[in-house]
Amino acid sequence: MAIRTDTTARPYSGIFGLPKKLFVKLGILPFLLAIAIVIFAAMSDNFLTGRNIMNVLRQSVYLTIVSLGQMLALVTGGFDLSVGTILALTSVVGALAMASVHAAVPEAVWLAMAVGFLAGIGAGTAIGVCNGIGVAFFNVSPFMMSLGMASVGFGIALYLTGGVPVYGMPREFGDLFGFGTLAGIPLPIYAAVVVAAILHVVLYRTPFGRYVYAVGGNIKAARLSGIGTRSVLFRTYVLCAALAAFAGMLLTARLDTGEANIGATMPLLSIAACVIAGVSLRGGVGRLENVILGALFIGLVQNGMNLARIESYLQIVVLGALLILAVIADQIRLRYLASFKD
Amino acid sequence: MSRQAGKASQHRAGEGTEDHGYPCPLVQTVALTRDYPGIRALDNVDFSLRAGEVHVLFGENGAGKSTLISMLAGATMPTSGQILFRGKAVEFDNVHAARNLGISAVFQEFSLIPQMSVAENMFLGAEERRRGFLHSGAQTMKARAVLDDLDFRLDPTERIDRLSRAEQQMVEIAKAFRSDLSVLILDEPTASLTVHETDHLFALLRRLRKQDVGIVYITHRIAEIREIGDRVTILRDGRFVDTVDAKSTSEDELVRLMTGRVVGEVFPKVSSEPGDTVLEVRNLHTDDGSLNGVSATVRKGEIVGLAGLIGSGKSRFGKACFGAVGLRRGTVTFKGERIPKPTPRTMLDRGLLYLPPDRRDDGLMMMRPAFENMSLAAVGMRPFSNGWIVDGRRERKIAGALAERLKLAPPRLDRTTEQFSGGNQQKLMLARSLTSRFDLLIFDEPTVGVDVGTRSAIYEFIAELCEIGAAVLLISSDLPEILNLSSRVYVFFGGSIQVELAGDQINEENVLASFFEREAA
Numbered sequence: 001m002a003i004r005t006d007t008t009a010r011p012y013s014g015i016f017g018l019p020k021k022l023f024v025k026l027g028i029l030p031f032l033l034a035i036a037i038v039i040f041a042a043m044s045d046n047f048l049t050g051r052n053i054m055n056v057l058r059q060s061v062y063l064t065i066v067s068l069g070q071m072l073a074l075v076t077g078g079f080d081l082s083v084g085t086i087l088a089l090t091s092v093v094g095a096l097a098m099a100s101v102h103a104a105v106p107e108a109v110w111l112a113m114a115v116g117f118l119a120g121i122g123a124g125t126a127i128g129v130c131n132g133i134g135v136a137f138f139n140v141s142p143f144m145m146s147l148g149m150a151s152v153g154f155g156i157a158l159y160l161t162g163g164v165p166v167y168g169m170p171r172e173f174g175d176l177f178g179f180g181t182l183a184g185i186p187l188p189i190y191a192a193v194v195v196a197a198i199l200h201v202v203l204y205r206t207p208f209g210r211y212v213y214a215v216g217g218n219i220k221a222a223r224l225s226g227i228g229t230r231s232v233l234f235r236t237y238v239l240c241a242a243l244a245a246f247a248g249m250l251l252t253a254r255l256d257t258g259e260a261n262i263g264a265t266m267p268l269l270s271i272a273a274c275v276i277a278g279v280s281l282r283g284g285v286g287r288l289e290n291v292i293l294g295a296l297f298i299g300l301v302q303n304g305m306n307l308a309r310i311e312s313y314l315q316i317v318v319l320g321a322l323l324i325l326a327v328i329a330d331q332i333r334l335r336y337l338a339s340f341k342d
Numbered sequence: 343m344s345r346q347a348g349k350a351s352q353h354r355a356g357e358g359t360e361d362h363g364y365p366c367p368l369v370q371t372v373a374l375t376r377d378y379p380g381i382r383a384l385d386n387v388d389f390s391l392r393a394g395e396v397h398v399l400f401g402e403n404g405a406g407k408s409t410l411i412s413m414l415a416g417a418t419m420p421t422s423g424q425i426l427f428r429g430k431a432v433e434f435d436n437v438h439a440a441r442n443l444g445i446s447a448v449f450q451e452f453s454l455i456p457q458m459s460v461a462e463n464m465f466l467g468a469e470e471r472r473r474g475f476l477h478s479g480a481q482t483m484k485a486r487a488v489l490d491d492l493d494f495r496l497d498p499t500e501r502i503d504r505l506s507r508a509e510q511q512m513v514e515i516a517k518a519f520r521s522d523l524s525v526l527i528l529d530e531p532t533a534s535l536t537v538h539e540t541d542h543l544f545a546l547l548r549r550l551r552k553q554d555v556g557i558v559y560i561t562h563r564i565a566e567i568r569e570i571g572d573r574v575t576i577l578r579d580g581r582f583v584d585t586v587d588a589k590s591t592s593e594d595e596l597v598r599l600m601t602g603r604v605v606g607e608v609f610p611k612v613s614s615e616p617g618d619t620v621l622e623v624r625n626l627h628t629d630d631g632s633l634n635g636v637s638a639t640v641r642k643g644e645i646v647g648l649a650g651l652i653g654s655g656k657s658r659f660g661k662a663c664f665g666a667v668g669l670r671r672g673t674v675t676f677k678g679e680r681i682p683k684p685t686p687r688t689m690l691d692r693g694l695l696y697l698p699p700d701r702r703d704d705g706l707m708m709m710r711p712a713f714e715n716m717s718l719a720a721v722g723m724r725p726f727s728n729g730w731i732v733d734g735r736r737e738r739k740i741a742g743a744l745a746e747r748l749k750l751a752p753p754r755l756d757r758t759t760e761q762f763s764g765g766n767q768q769k770l771m772l773a774r775s776l777t778s779r780f781d782l783l784i785f786d787e788p789t790v791g792v793d794v795g796t797r798s799a800i801y802e803f804i805a806e807l808c809e810i811g812a813a814v815l816l817i818s819s820d821l822p823e824i825l826n827l828s829s830r831v832y833v834f835f836g837g838s839i840q841v842e843l844a845g846d847q848i849n850e851e852n853v854l855a856s857f858f859e860r861e862a863a
């Protein structure tokens with residue numbers, strides 16, 4: 001309790017007016033992007049070259065696709081900690097299937113690839129089916145369910161390979177899906193664009209997309225509006241896993257081996273990408289376009305740090321700190337939003 | 343600078359105070375202003391509260407009543423202006439600071455922790471202790487004493503999430519009562535209470551008034567103003583309109599001050615020509631035992647009212663018909679088709695819509711834009727979508743038309759629902775009943791927190807729905823609503839129907855008489 005002497009300062013006056021307005025409107029992400037670009041451009045001459053930009057885009061493809069899936073889970077008010085495992089299991093199963101078909105019928109390259117894709121994505125999606133059943137039908141918390149499945153999936157991936165990388169996939173697989181280009185642009189980038197476009201339609205043009213937001217917005221209201229909330233939740237986790245699995249196959253093509261320990265950082269990074277992009281951890285809020293930007297931002301930071309020769313262990317520190325910073329910034333923004341006229 | 347402003351308005355507000363012999367109001371606001379993005383919710387409002395009076399705040403939905411009291415209670419901070427407590431300027435940056443001065447508030451939106459018991463909620467932040475440890479036994483006893491005092495029939499050890507909205511309202515009220523009260527603020531406390539609970543609340547308010555507590559009371563029920571109020575301050579569009587005497591100002595005058603125009607009859611004439619039976623329920627029992635053996639019918643083109651005390655089962659019945667409650671026994675027949683296992687989806691597909699009484703908890707997605715809340719129940723159907731793709735443009739057009747029809751203020755459908763005032767949130771939910779052609783509409787407390795002007799608009803459209811052949815089941819604790827609109831009334835008691843009234847039998851006496859246990863006649 002204190003004597004009030006002055007009225008609240010008028011917002012948006014002075015030189016900080018515009019940035020503040022932008023911050024309140026768009027969140028922290030544009031600023032982080034700008035700061036990151038300036039810093040890395042200053043630290044390394046190679047950073048702002050066309051080649052490197054393309055590199056960043058290509059490297060970010062995997063995280064972007066996984067983050068889009070993660071976003072679905074977050075919007076329904078849950079999350080998926082098993083996305084890393086899904087990547088690993090997909091990679092291992094896909095590679096094993098592809099390699100064995102290739103060994104049996106070496107001339108049928110496309111058959112091998114098709115079988116590999118189906119097996120890999122099927123295996124990854126199966127994890128999502130389990131998550132979905134647990135969360136939607138047995139009311140297990142998404143945290144416990146996906147944490148548990150992360151362990152199950154990782155265990156299976158290690159068991160299948162004994163911890164060694166899987167070789168023996170057709171050359172064409174890596175050449176095409178890992179390193180192939182079309183009109184000078186790497187194929188994985190096209191893949192990400194197509195995935196994002198399809199998902200955009202699903203989220204913003206179909207009733208299902210609306211239901212995803214409704215379940216996260218108020219699950220009781222959704223239920224009383226006749227929305228099959230269980231089915232929506234189930235499909236969300238399956239879709240999330242399918243996206244992660246697809247990313248897993250693309251990454252396998254890039255690495256040319258099936259590995260059980262890829263994707264370990266994916267849960268953290270994908271959640272970070274979403275949160276930095278303004279997806280609410282309480283559900284119901286978040287835009288797809290922003291999530292793509294969020295994933296690109298993380299890709300950019302990783303790339304910049306590599307160019308600046310920052311040690312990889314330190315990089316993990318930076319990413320964790322960024323995540324926390326983003327959450328704090330979001331809180332500040334909410335406070336501004338409540339106290340300013342637009 | 344602010345001192346000057348203080349003096350100037352002291353003069354204005356002083357006119358009334360001096361001749362009543364109050365030297366200094368208990369609480370006073372000077373040019374209080376509060377901005378929200380894009381909206382000035384409160385604009386230079388001077389308001390004063392004396393010790394020992396019940397001061398009613400009256401105004402349309404979105405007039406700024408809740409905004410005003412939330413600043414008095416420390417829940418939000420003013421953009422500019424001052425609050426004086428016993429003549430001294432104060433600044434609350436949280437509810438706790440206000441509570442320390444004995445200012446206690448019951449907000450429109452509840453602040454209860456669902457996983458905790460009634461008693462734990464009542465003493466949250468002021469727990470009963472013994473040698474530094476929680477002493478839950480004593481706490482439960484104290485809670486029971488307060489509840490008994492209010493004659494609220496609640497078990498202090500019950501968990502909040504097991505209670506209905508009305509019961510939660512009772513806990514909210516009980517929570518605000520403390521020994522060192524100086525100002526009590528009640529934001530639509532009776533919105534979901536029936537006469538019985540309201541009477542007890544009023545008796546208690548009268549007692550507090552004698553103890554020189556200042557009471558700020560917000561209500562949309564005009565009859566309550568005369569019953570409990572001393573002075574009334576009217577707000578319109580965030581601005582102060584007038585402060586008048588509660589006893590000598592007529593209802594019409596109050597409404598005129600509130601809306602700036604003359605509003606005719608609140609209740610429309612409903613011409614009821616019942617047609618075929620739409621809903622027939624036989625011997626319904628729910629899993630949780632809240633209904634035991636309810637049979638009722640609703641016909642095309644009639645409004646059937648469900649009345650009864652809180653916990654009597656009237657609300658449960660509506661939910662059960664919609665398939666949102668597990669049924670143990672009984673049959674539900676809808677439009678001649680026996681529904682073996684009703685679920686919200688099957689009932690909606692057949693043309694039954696249920697709108698829940700608790701908009702925040704069961705009705706609305708607070709973080710989503712307004713138009714999404716309007717279309718929620720119909721977005722997967724025509725005309726909103728063809729089943730696969732949602733027609734966004736048409737959705738907005740329909741939502742815009744509905745907003746206009748229900749006089750949504752402000753009519754900005756891209757705003758998140760949270761940013762609307764309580765009554766306007768209610769309109770967003772009610773708009774759902776117009777998003778498709780429904781054969782039966784179950785409204786549970788449709789006018790909770792809705793102002794008089796809009797209320798008549800809502801009654802109008804309920805009557806219209808009924809005229810075009812829909813059936814309406816109206817569940818309400820607002821007795822005038824039941825008496826004026828229904829062509830038949832079922833009165834519930836203890837999970838079954840106590841009496842069915844029709845035509846001339848529907849009057850206050852008959853309905854109230856059936857609220858309580860009947861002697862075996």
Ligand SMILES: Nc1ncnc2c1ncn2[C@@H]1O[C@H](COP(=O)(O)OP(=O)(O)OP(=O)(O)O)[C@@H](O)[C@H]1O
Binds near residue numbers: 407761
């Ligand atoms: N958190 C918020 N953000 C933005 N605008 C808000 C917020 N809270 C209230 N408003 C706006 O402020 C105005 C006043 O709202 P307030 O809740 O005080 O109305 P009220 O008089 O209590 O109405 P009701 O009778 O419907 O409860 C409304 O126009 C509302 O849209």
Ligand SMILES: [Mg+2]
Binds near residue numbers: 407408409529764
């Ligand atoms: Mg209000």
